[in-house]
Amino acid sequence: MKHLRASAAALCALTLTLTLTGCGQDRTTPDATNASVPPTVVDEVTAPRAATETGTLPDPRQSPLLRAQNNDTSAARARLGAAYVPQGRSLSAQALPAGVQTNKVALKVLILSSGAGDYGLAEARNMLGESGVPFDVLDASSQPLTPDALIGPDGVGRYQGVILTSNALLLPPDSSGLMPSALDSSEWQTLFEYEKAYGVRQLALYGYPGAVPEDYGLRAVAGAETSTTSMTPTAAGRSVLSDLTTANIPVRYAYSYPATVASVPGVTTTPLMTDAQGRVLAATSTSADGRERLLLTTAQNPALLHTQLLSYGLVNWLTRGVHLGEHRRFLQVDIDDWFLAGDHYNASTGGLYDKAFRISGNDALAVRDQQSRIRSDYPLARNFRYAMAFNGGGARTDVATLCTTLFTGVAKDSLSSASKCLGNTFDWVNHTRDHQRMDVTDFATADAQLADNFAIGTRLGLTISRQSLVTGEHSGLGFMDPTDDGTHNDGVYQHPKQDLGLERSNPNLLGAAVQNGIRYLASDHSVASQRDDSCPTCGVLHPLNPGIFLVPRWPNGVAYHVTTPAEATGYYNSVYGPQGRFPYWDHNLSYNEFLNNESDMALSQVLDGAAFPHYMHQPNLREYGWGKSLATDWVQALLTKYAQYSTLPLNTLRWDDLGAYLERRTREEKAKASGDLSGVYDRAAGSVTLQSTASVPYTLTGSASGELYGTARSQQGTVSGAATLAVTPR
Structure with missing residues (x-):
């Protein structure tokens, strides 16, 4: 430590200090029981009609907000x-x-x-x-x-x-x-x-x-x-x-x-x-x-x-x-398992209904209308669009196109008929044909699961993000049952999953993805190896295959198998309520309380500026009341809070564009961190000179030209050597 000498006069000065230990009777310790800390259910989706357990749940005490409240340097x-x-x-x-x-x-x-x-x-x-x-x-x-x-x-x-x-x-x-x-x-x-x-x-x-x-x-x-x-x-x-x-x-x-x-x-x-x-x-x-x-x-x-x-x-x-760089905010919401029937939680018994649940064509058309209302009711999200991760193995391509609820009741498969009408309404993302777990599949199986699903989506007329993939359970990336031998790829896993690291990813999946033109692969943000903590707004270039770039996704507390407010809160309280498996709250939450806490967490993630999607599942799209679904309730609760405080628009990108944006940002952030990209602002000239040691992307906020976001313009490009750009300081 540097040598410190105090003068007599200086000893009389008063200013701030951080007291990191107890502070007497006025010490403030937040009550964790009543703190507004939204725990998150990590949802491990399983094969349709197979699973009765959602897997390992996170400890809500690990919430960043709760740690911020209660740690020694709070x-x-x-x-x-x-x-x-x-x-x-x-x-x-x-x-x-x-x-x-x-x-x-x-x-x-x-x-x-x-x-x-x-x-x-x-x-x-x-x-x-x-x-x-x-x-x-x-x-x-x-x-x-x-x-x-x-x-x-x-x-x-x-x-x-x-x-x-x-x-x-x-x-x-x-x-x-x-x-x-x-x-x-x-x-x-x-x-x-x-x-x-x-x-x-x-x-x-x-x-x-x-x-x-x-x-x-x-x-x-x-x-x-x-x-x-x-x-x-x-x-x-x-x-x-x-x-x-x-x-x-x-x-x-x-x-x-x-x-x-x-x-x-x-x-x-x-x-x-x-x-x-x-x-x-x-x-x-x-x-x-x-x-x-x-x-x-x-x-x-x-x-x-x-x-x-x-x-x-x-x-x-x-x-x-x-x-250098920019701050943007995103609202990306993925819905997994479109076309598949899956588990349905019974709030009365705490178990599952005997009959699997699959949304109807009417539900799908209602989501279209809900999406339109979100855009009109929340101008900050005027380009909002759901991304539907679809499993074509559950679809029929030999059906008529039906765009109104008046006729879906007589359709061979109303969801497939309605989906044909909605081909340009949503962003469609490959979720594999049959939702098989991909941790240890062979190349031929992985290739067929991807290629067949693209082919089915094309026959249905879906506008697909062709470079993107969401595997079932985010499988194939090393978060897996360490004893998995591939004999249960379409059923429940036999032992708790562990984070074995990206090095335990399935090379057959990665190779099949590249062969099918896939560049962007969804990963689970709640799994440490599938995100980059050194750069919270970056994705991850896969260490085993440079042709694959990972886009982390946020889980949330809307469980994968719930369709109504009663089911959503019933399951959530069975986990975190006072009689739940992991007691946390001092009372069972109402639906409004549940949405309040879920939207608090989502708001925090949106404000951070990372272009990471949140994900839910097809049962969450059931129209449980006129114009209402759990997924849209969640989106509206988030947007209501966001619009209360901020005027910055929320971006929604198609998955292919989202992956490209995140990959570009990651390359730029890594270049700045390594010293390969820098800039000098010349106040007198009103310009910035960029310098790079290689060809790297750049983003300059405050440029005289470029895209306007909020009140600032940002210009993007690639620099190799030096480039001078005009700026407009505030």
């Missing part, structure tokens, strides 16, 4: 107190080196961390990762902050923005009981001088409204500290955080210091977010030397709603709307 326990800035070796900042080019900065952000136990680091990384913004992390507790760390040898600034995980970067208490800043006084001055000279903005993710290490023009309201409040954007806040509506945003499980604006010579403070009493929770502030700063007086965590809603706007403010 934002709800983040208390601020007495601290000081140690005196540096020099009384002033180190002089800027000769030859500085103050109009030029690299398109990269510097995160300044206070070292071990810095809970704010996770949010800093997460918010930049969501938008694809490159960053470096400097551990200020062990690494010195020098001009060389901020300015390159060519005089170009290394960073376009600076994030402080907390505004004073405090360390644990010293022998005096006070908490020293990880930066000494000369290092702070060096940072401030860099920000001033290069016009770099500074974002403090959490801070006490005081005067150390610098004054933001805010003062804490005595006795107003709380871990439960709400925040609403001011008119200025709507300008800075342009994606937000005027709705109150709940702040739960995060300690807050409501503040008032103080008159400070040379400082101009503008509130952005206020609580119900009009007290400030976020503000921009211009210092006496002209630097632009933004301070949040509420603790942040990547799993909390207020943090997720603020992140997009904060990144755009910090980077002046010009940065």
Whole structure:
């Protein structure tokens, strides 16, 4: 750790600190029983009419939101107190080196961390990762902050923005009981001088409204500290955080210091977010030397709603709307097992009905109408489209095309007849012909399952995403019964599945997929080996076959074999209710409570900006009431919440386009992480120069041309060597 020396004057200063242990009687520990944490049922679909068990269920205590509430560095326990800035070796900042080019900065952000136990680091990384913004992390507790760390040898600034995980970067208490800043006084001055000279903005993710290490023009309201409040954007806040509506945003499980604006010579403070009493929770502030700063007086965590809603706007403010990468949001909903009959849960007995369930042609036509109403009722999802993962082995191709419910009752197979009418209504995705488990199938079987299903879909007139595949149970990717010998591919598995890794994938499936023109293969986001935790918005290039790219999908709590609200809640409560197999809730949830918790989880996943589908199953499409189905109820609950807070459109792509988008983003993110793609913003020229060591894709937000999303344009292309693009900073 760097040597720290405190001056007598500095010992009197007050600013924030993070207390990571108990905080006396005012310690806030959320009640997990009543916390709004939606556990997720991982649904392992089995063959039709075969299974009586959905397999291993996740521990709801592993919910990211619950961990955010209850872990030792919870934002709800983040208390601020007495601290000081140690005196540096020099009384002033180190002089800027000769030859500085103050109009030029690299398109990269510097995160300044206070070292071990810095809970704010996770949010800093997460918010930049969501938008694809490159960053470096400097551990200020062990690494010195020098001009060389901020300015390159060519005089170009290394960073376009600076994030402080907390505004004073405090360390644990010293022998005096006070908490020293990880930066000494000369290092702070060096940072401030860099920000001033290069016009770099500074974002403090959490801070006490005081005067150390610098004054933001805010003062804490005595006795107003709380871990439960709400925040609403001011008119200025709507300008800075342009994606937000005027709705109150709940702040739960995060300690807050409501503040008032103080008159400070040379400082101009503008509130952005206020609580119900009009007290400030976020503000921009211009210092006496002209630097632009933004301070949040509420603790942040990547799993909390207020943090997720603020992140997009904060990144755009910090980077002046010009940065590598982009943040988009998606609503992709897959429905598996179309054409197949499957298990049907009996809410009265807790078992299964003797008769398997298959949606009717009327149900299918009703889904068409529900999809149309979603588009009209929710303008932010105007291009929403269900993706139907179909199993052609359950279809008949020798039927008439019927587009009205008046005639489906006399059809040979009403679902097949209606599907012919709906060929262009949905996105159709290959789900194999018969839903066989593909963990150990031979090549000929895998090839037939894929090729035959494409042929059946073509005869039915379905518009199919030809490069995409969803296998039954996401099988063939190494999450399997380790003793599986292939003799039960159309029945229940014999032992609990285990994550054996992608290296245990079935090479016959992968080869057959490539032979049939398939590039994009659905994987299960709840299985660790089938996602990339180093890049939460990336897919996965399969390690055994570079011709296959994995698209992770989100599970949810709508079980695969339920068709009505009573069945949905009956099964869910049999798992997580007080008498369930994994008791979690203190009471059995009603359907409204169930939807509320499910949409909370889905909203969190949508706000993260990853282009990953959610998936349900054909029984969830039953029209249990006029214009109603479980799947559409889920979509509407999510969209109602989303539209309450955000104005950003939700994208829905056909599976082939979704896979291509995700693969492109993954290549770009990996190129930035390895240093193969970078950029420099020239303020004077109004342009960005991109550099690459190979031919790689790029996305530039803030470009003068390109596609408009929200209030920002982003331009995509491929760069090999260098390219210069015009930008329009905010």
